[in-house]
Amino acid sequence: MIRLFKHYIPYPVLFLGLIDFLLLLAAAEIGWILRALQINMQIGSLFDRPAPIFSFAFALQLALIAVGGYGSEALQSLRFAVARTLVAISLGVIFLSLLAFAMPGVTLWRSNSLYAMVLAIVFLMIIRILLGTVIDIDVFKRRLLILGAGPRARRIAALEKRSDSGFIIAGYVQMVDGPGRIDGAVRRQDIDNLLQHVTDLEVSEVVLALEERRNSLPVADLLTIKTTGVHVNDMSTFLERETGRVDLGSVNPSWFIFSDGFSSGRRLSKLFKRGFDIFLSFLLLVLTGPVILFFALLIKLESEGGAFFRQERVGLYGQKFNILKLRSMRADAESAGEAVWAAENDPRITRVGRFIRKVRIDELPQAWSVLKGEMSFVGPRPERPQFVADLQTKMPYYAERHIVKPGITGWAQINYPYGASIEDSRHKLEYDLYYAKNYTPFLDLLIILQTIRVVLWPEGVR
Structure with missing residues (x-):
C-alpha cells in the first residue's frame, strides 16, 4: 500500500486508477478527432484543447470513485465492473453538465462527448478484463x-x-x-x-x-x-x-499517544474544513429546499404530527446540541420518553419514512446544523446522550470520537452498514477513531464521493 495524505491506498487500486485516467484522456482525444474528421474540421494538436480533454477524464474518474469502481471487486468480477462502470459513465455526464454550466468552454462539445463516452466504456472494460485475467494481482x-x-x-x-x-x-x-x-x-x-x-x-x-x-x-x-x-x-x-479502522482489541493508550495522527485541530485544517462546510451546506440547502418541503408535505399527509423533529445529540467535546431531521417514524415512536435503538423492519417507521431513510433524504435538514457550526459535513454520526452515556461504560476510547465534529456522512457510514446494537457501535467506533486519527481534506473528499455509492446502493440502511 501507498500512504497518500495519511490514507492508505492499495497498489492495484492506484495502478488501475492511473491506467484509467490515461485511457479516459485517450477516449476524449480520439472522440474529438473522430468528430473533427466527420465534419471536416482541422484536427490541430492535443495542446490546443487541454481543458476539455482533462475535464472529461477528471469528471469520469471522480464518478468511478464515487460509485465504488475501485472497490475490492473491481478486478475480480466482470459483472461488478460492468455495472459500476455504466453507472459511473451516467454520473460522469451529470458531473460534466454541472461543470459546463459553471465554467462554459472547459468541457467537450456534446457531439465529441458522445464518441468519448462510448470509447471510455470500451477502454475501461478491456483494461478490467486484461487485468483480471492476464496480470497476477499477487505481484502487487x-x-x-x-x-x-x-x-x-x-x-x-x-x-x-x-x-x-x-x-x-x-x-x-x-x-x-x-x-x-x-x-x-x-x-x-x-x-x-x-x-x-x-x-x-x-x-x-x-x-x-x-x-x-x-x-x-x-x-x-x-x-x-x-x-x-x-x-x-x-x-x-x-x-x-x-x-481502515482502529482495532480496539489490540490497541492500548500508549499506541494512541505515540502513533502519528490526531491533527484535525490544526489551524489550517480547521479553516479549510469550516469553509468547505459553509459552502457545501448552503449549496445543499438551496438545491434541496424544494425536495425537503415536498417530503415534509407527504409526511404530514401520511401521519399525524410535525413533519420535522428536533432531537438532542452529543457533539464536539461532548457538548449537546439539537439536530433537525425529517420525521421518518410515527409521532409516538418514543412515547415512554426513553431512547430506543432503531431495529431492522422497525414497525415505528412510516411508509414515507422508509423511503426517505433509504435514500438519506431525512438527513438533509441537518445541513442547517452544519451551517451553524454545530456539525460538519463529514464526521462521526452524532449519537443521543443516553446512548453515549451507556456506550462509554461498555467500550474503551468512546469519548475520543468526540474530538472532531459529528457529521452528516462519515467514514463509518460508508464502510459499515447501519448499526443498532452494542456490537455494531463497537465496529463503527473503530472506523470513527480511524477518521479522527487520520483526518485530512483528502479523506473528507473521498468520503463525500463514496457517499454517492451508499445512496445508490443503500445496503444495510434502516
Whole structure:
C-alpha cells in the first residue's frame, strides 16, 4: 500500500486508477478527432484543447470513485465492473453538465462527448478484463513474516484470505515455548539468524503479533532487520492500515499517544474544513429546499404530527446540541420518553419514512446544523446522550470520537452498514477513531464521493 495524505491506498487500486485516467484522456482525444474528421474540421494538436480533454477524464474518474469502481471487486468480477462502470459513465455526464454550466468552454462539445463516452466504456472494460485475467494481482502484494503463532497471528491469517487482501504471509515464527495456533510455524530457537530467515523468504515486512512482549521481543534482531530496509510494524498499526479502522482489541493508550495522527485541530485544517462546510451546506440547502418541503408535505399527509423533529445529540467535546431531521417514524415512536435503538423492519417507521431513510433524504435538514457550526459535513454520526452515556461504560476510547465534529456522512457510514446494537457501535467506533486519527481534506473528499455509492446502493440502511 501507498500512504497518500495519511490514507492508505492499495497498489492495484492506484495502478488501475492511473491506467484509467490515461485511457479516459485517450477516449476524449480520439472522440474529438473522430468528430473533427466527420465534419471536416482541422484536427490541430492535443495542446490546443487541454481543458476539455482533462475535464472529461477528471469528471469520469471522480464518478468511478464515487460509485465504488475501485472497490475490492473491481478486478475480480466482470459483472461488478460492468455495472459500476455504466453507472459511473451516467454520473460522469451529470458531473460534466454541472461543470459546463459553471465554467462554459472547459468541457467537450456534446457531439465529441458522445464518441468519448462510448470509447471510455470500451477502454475501461478491456483494461478490467486484461487485468483480471492476464496480470497476477499477487505481484502487487507484500510478503510478510509474522512473529507470533497465537490468536493474534490467526487474526492476520484470516485477513490474508480476504479477496481484497494486499499481502501474502511468507511464514510464521513461534517466539515462545508452548503449543502454537498456526500449523507450520517455525520455532525461534530453530532459526540461527533471523535476518537471514527474512532474506531467504524475500520478506518486505515483519509484523509483531506477540501475545506477550515481555522476554519475547527480539529487539536486537528487529533493529538489524529495520536498518536493512525491511518494514517492522506492530499489530495495531498493521491492522489500521489493512482494515481502515482502529482495532480496539489490540490497541492500548500508549499506541494512541505515540502513533502519528490526531491533527484535525490544526489551524489550517480547521479553516479549510469550516469553509468547505459553509459552502457545501448552503449549496445543499438551496438545491434541496424544494425536495425537503415536498417530503415534509407527504409526511404530514401520511401521519399525524410535525413533519420535522428536533432531537438532542452529543457533539464536539461532548457538548449537546439539537439536530433537525425529517420525521421518518410515527409521532409516538418514543412515547415512554426513553431512547430506543432503531431495529431492522422497525414497525415505528412510516411508509414515507422508509423511503426517505433509504435514500438519506431525512438527513438533509441537518445541513442547517452544519451551517451553524454545530456539525460538519463529514464526521462521526452524532449519537443521543443516553446512548453515549451507556456506550462509554461498555467500550474503551468512546469519548475520543468526540474530538472532531459529528457529521452528516462519515467514514463509518460508508464502510459499515447501519448499526443498532452494542456490537455494531463497537465496529463503527473503530472506523470513527480511524477518521479522527487520520483526518485530512483528502479523506473528507473521498468520503463525500463514496457517499454517492451508499445512496445508490443503500445496503444495510434502516
